[in-house]
Amino acid sequence: MSRIVMKFGGTSVADLDRIRNVAARVKREVDAGNQVAVVVSAMAGTTNQLVKWCQDLSPLHDAREYDTVVATGEQVTIGLTAIALQAVGVEARSWQGWQVPIRTDNAHGKARVEEIDGTELIARMEQGQVPVVAGFQGIEPGRNRVTTLGRGGSDLSAVALAAALKADRCDIYTDVDGVYTTDPRIVPRARKLERISYEEMLELASVGAKVLQTRSVELAMKARVRVQVLSSFEDKPGSLVVDEDEIMEKPIVSGIAYSRDEAKVTLRRVPDRPGVAARVFGPLSEANVNVDMIVQNVGADGTTDMTFTVGKADLPRARDILERGKAEVGFEALLADDNVAKISVVGIGMRTHAGVASSMFGALAEKGINIQVISTSEIKVSVLVPADYTELAVRALHTVYGLDA
Amino acid sequence: MSRIVMKFGGTSVADLDRIRNVAARVKREVDAGNQVAVVVSAMAGTTNQLVKWCQDLSPLHDAREYDTVVATGEQVTIGLTAIALQAVGVEARSWQGWQVPIRTDNAHGKARVEEIDGTELIARMEQGQVPVVAGFQGIEPGRNRVTTLGRGGSDLSAVALAAALKADRCDIYTDVDGVYTTDPRIVPRARKLERISYEEMLELASVGAKVLQTRSVELAMKARVRVQVLSSFEDKPGSLVVDEDEIMEKPIVSGIAYSRDEAKVTLRRVPDRPGVAARVFGPLSEANVNVDMIVQNVGADGTTDMTFTVGKADLPRARDILERGKAEVGFEALLADDNVAKISVVGIGMRTHAGVASSMFGALAEKGINIQVISTSEIKVSVLVPADYTELAVRALHTVYGLDA
Structure with a gap:
């Protein structure tokens, strides 16, 4: 038995079929006897639309209201994913940032996760329930307003949650199947790395290999969360980002x-x-x-x-x-x-x-x-x-x- | 000085231009020295899309997850409306149901409003801030999960809020400009009623004059909230639903x-x-x-x-x-x-x-x-x-x- 956080990005939940595919993957891990928590992004394209509306209404919009608007993208996905999981017989429940709670600082639009209280989620996982947690969002110190973590923040949510839940692994499902020795579009003979250290991943990510958001790698290194990058469309092992x-x-x-x-x-x-x-x-x-x-x-x-x-x-x-x-x-x-x-x-x-x-x-x-x-x-x-x-x-x-x- | 709740339905906030129009109307009331709270529905079409997704994933979906998904429609509108108000110089802040809080019973998908704590909102209105409150949603007794009030529930939210805020009037902006003696599509010479009693409105609404949701009229009658039905597209007085x-x-x-x-x-x-x-x-x-x-x-x-x-x-x-x-x-x-x-x-x-x-x-x-x-x-x-x-x-x-x- 392992405890796993599975994170699915926007292209992996882009429509109902893909959400059903996510449910099937989660079910497989649950059926294998694992405790699973899921983190999802907004459906591809949604966040851009929401951001554009805020911009169009006022280029200098209130970041607190921006957060209210853009956080809805993930809220839709957690509800739909929970429904899809229940439809295949997996007990599941959606969690917004404020419900967990995922506490952040006050920097609306680019907040930092300060603390995640994993007690309730762990208790439910131990009873066989799968929490489906909204990525990219949290709640500010006043506990009344929603915050977002900045673009790409769902990776960070997943790693922070994995740390809080003391998970054995954080699996980041994305549209690439792992971390490569270089960009395969430039070098067709690039190889997928089975394992890579946090430090190397940080250097590769920050200089252009855009697989994992830099802050999420930093956090994984600090909290010693083992991260796996793998494809949500293919069925093969990905790259493991681990301690040296x-x-x-x-x-x-x-x-x-x-x-x-x-x-x-x-x-x-x-x-x-x-x-x-x-x-x-x-x-x-x-x-x-x-x-x-x-x-x-x-x-x-x-x-x-x-x-x-x-x-x-x-x-x-x-x-x-x-x-x-x-x-x-x-x-x-x-x-x-x-x-x-x-x-x-x-x-x-x-x-x-x-x-x-x-x-x-x-x-x-x-x-x-x-x-x-x-x-x-x-x-x-x-x-x-x-x-x-x-x-x-x-x-x-x-x-x-x-x-x- | 009056205290007014202004409620705008889905067609009144259907796109950014209409949201700007809402902001202009609210500004006019604020500039006239009134204390104003705003209640908005989801942008027209949004709720139907969200409901359809839930249905397509599972006809027998979990009503709690359904509520998580469909409540996002109003959340988007409150954020955008607050931004639009700020853009025209009106101090505004969005409020989701759980933030107010708007307490409901546990009947997910068709919850009843049990209590609205208006303290914080009244304090802010007295300082000149306009609360923009999400219609159609609340929070269940366990205080952790979002509820929705059932279709058309935004009217109910507005009336309940008007009661909680001890408002002088609840203005329901919609795509008709008032209550008529009968359906003008059948009788072109139908007249707009200046005033109509709650009882009459209930009988007219429940037998087919679909202007105001029946439950919202019942609540208005019980809480003695004066309701005005008027057009968000034209600039003339509507019909006042009042005590006999x-x-x-x-x-x-x-x-x-x-x-x-x-x-x-x-x-x-x-x-x-x-x-x-x-x-x-x-x-x-x-x-x-x-x-x-x-x-x-x-x-x-x-x-x-x-x-x-x-x-x-x-x-x-x-x-x-x-x-x-x-x-x-x-x-x-x-x-x-x-x-x-x-x-x-x-x-x-x-x-x-x-x-x-x-x-x-x-x-x-x-x-x-x-x-x-x-x-x-x-x-x-x-x-x-x-x-x-x-x-x-x-x-x-x-x-x-x-x-x-």
């Missing part, structure tokens, strides 16, 4: 990720004196502009060129902020380039193996790809290259590290 | 109603002995078949013909129940006719005026309309006629009682 200790053979490189969502900013001839970095990055941080890679080289004449990346969508705002601070910082020119791609090589084995970065640079050089920026962490090496070279770079690296199937 | 004492000139006849929703059942040669009526109507009542008009004439040979009406939809069930009890009751034959119409003349002045019934029979006789069944109450005379004569009968009576505009 559960992985016997630690690969030097587990996967190659890429992102075309960043833009490069270079400040030319910045005076090389103490405090200048704070004057550049302080105002960006205050304006909620996330800065990722940063490189700085000391020049010969007491000035330096400073290069960093920001999200593409943030580039106009970043440029505006920096230009306004030009006199104070004292740089000569601002150059921006949003035609770049970040390519990353990720693997926990890097911690104990040298030479990963240099073989990366070698492989790229061999293909004639110019590296613009380099940044490294314990389990990742990232480079910025011209966007046109994305596929070529990913394919070359996938082969070099022996990842081809 | 507020009506100075009590009309002998206020309106002519009709219903083609009933069927006539006749039991031929029923033995005329004590207890026979109980044996006929007891089983029907147990099966929730509503019986309306009942007439019985004693015959010469110790038997009687018994005639009554049931809802058309209930006829097959009623026939089945009666045929099964044939031996026990001892009737000779069951005749049924669903091609009948009930025509009613309604007016509180009847209480003190004789001759209304006889002028009705005279007017129908003059047009060659055969009366099949007659039933009377304090403020109503109803007759059953062949359905083909409906329009002719309504028009003749409308003229006879001087109701033509």
Whole structure:
């Protein structure tokens, strides 16, 4: 007997047939003797429609009312899923965030889960009932208003619930069947990873392998929830995201990720004196502009060129902020380039193996790809290259590290 | 300064433009210095879609899950309406049934409102905030599950809220602009009634003038809530449903109603002995078949013909129940006719005026309309006629009682 949280995303509950399919999958786990809790998203397309209505009525709408409106998407799905489960003989009951309760902070529209009281749900699971819990929503500290967790928050709900229920596993059913060594659309010979560590998953997710929402992986790592990513349309095992200790053979490189969502900013001839970095990055941080890679080289004449990346969508705002601070910082020119791609090589084995970065640079050089920026962490090496070279770079690296199937 | 509850039905909030129109109307009342609470239904079509999903998944679905699903319709509207109000500068907040709370009994799918705690809402209205309350929904005694009041329940929510808030008036905005002396589609010269008593409204509503849900009128009468029915698309006063004492000139006849929703059942040669009526109507009542008009004439040979009406939809069930009890009751034959119409003349002045019934029979006789069944109450005379004569009968009576505009 295992206790499992099964989470189904929007495409997995897009219509009544798919909801019946979800019920059949849940029934199979129940019939196998497992205790099951289900977390569902809104039916595909619903949330977008609800968000659009709020936007159209007022671009600066009240986030509390936005939450009231968009939380209905999941509420519909939990009721329908409970009905579908009952129709195949599985005892089930729907739970909205406030009913569990799933307590969050007050940040409407992007709330954080603070505490889930799992007592009642555990008691019912032990009696054979399947709780069907609304993803993406909770209740604020005043206990009267509904909150939502921000887009993709249903993954987070599922992991948080799995932690609260002390579940053996959190199965995330989605439209891909697992985590791959890289994007199979670019490298057809990409392999599905049987196991991957939380840290690797975080690096892969945050740099572009969009399978699991980053915050949900962070939470899984913190709460030590074993997460399985698998397809709701096919019937085969997925990828298990687990603690490093559960992985016997630690690969030097587990996967190659890429992102075309960043833009490069270079400040030319910045005076090389103490405090200048704070004057550049302080105002960006205050304006909620996330800065990722940063490189700085000391020049010969007491000035330096400073290069960093920001999200593409943030580039106009970043440029505006920096230009306004030009006199104070004292740089000569601002150059921006949003035609770049970040390519990353990720693997926990890097911690104990040298030479990963240099073989990366070698492989790229061999293909004639110019590296613009380099940044490294314990389990990742990232480079910025011209966007046109994305596929070529990913394919070359996938082969070099022996990842081809 | 008045305190007003404004209720908008599904067609009045069918899309964003209409919701903006609702916001404009509410703003006008607020700007005039009134305290306003708003009750809204689901956007037109939404509830039908949600009900259909539940039905399609399982015809015998769990009513608690049905309530979870269908209550979302109103939840969407309250959020959007609050956003629309804020956009035109009116301070507003949405309230779901459980948030108010609107306490109901446990009868999921057709719950009755038991108590509304208006304390918090009154406090906020006194500070200038407009509560936007979800119609049609509440919370069951266990305080954890959402209930709905049954179709048309938003009118009931509005009246119950008006009572709880001690409102001066409950304005029901709908797609007709008031209560008419009869159906204007049949009698183009039908007049809008400025005022009508609760009792008259009940008789008119229950016999076919479908403007206000019957239960909401009963509640208004009991709680003495003044109700105004008016159009959300035109800008003119509607009809006021009030206590008889507020009506100075009590009309002998206020309106002519009709219903083609009933069927006539006749039991031929029923033995005329004590207890026979109980044996006929007891089983029907147990099966929730509503019986309306009942007439019985004693015959010469110790038997009687018994005639009554049931809802058309209930006829097959009623026939089945009666045929099964044939031996026990001892009737000779069951005749049924669903091609009948009930025509009613309604007016509180009847209480003190004789001759209304006889002028009705005279007017129908003059047009060659055969009366099949007659039933009377304090403020109503109803007759059953062949359905083909409906329009002719309504028009003749409308003229006879001087109701033509």
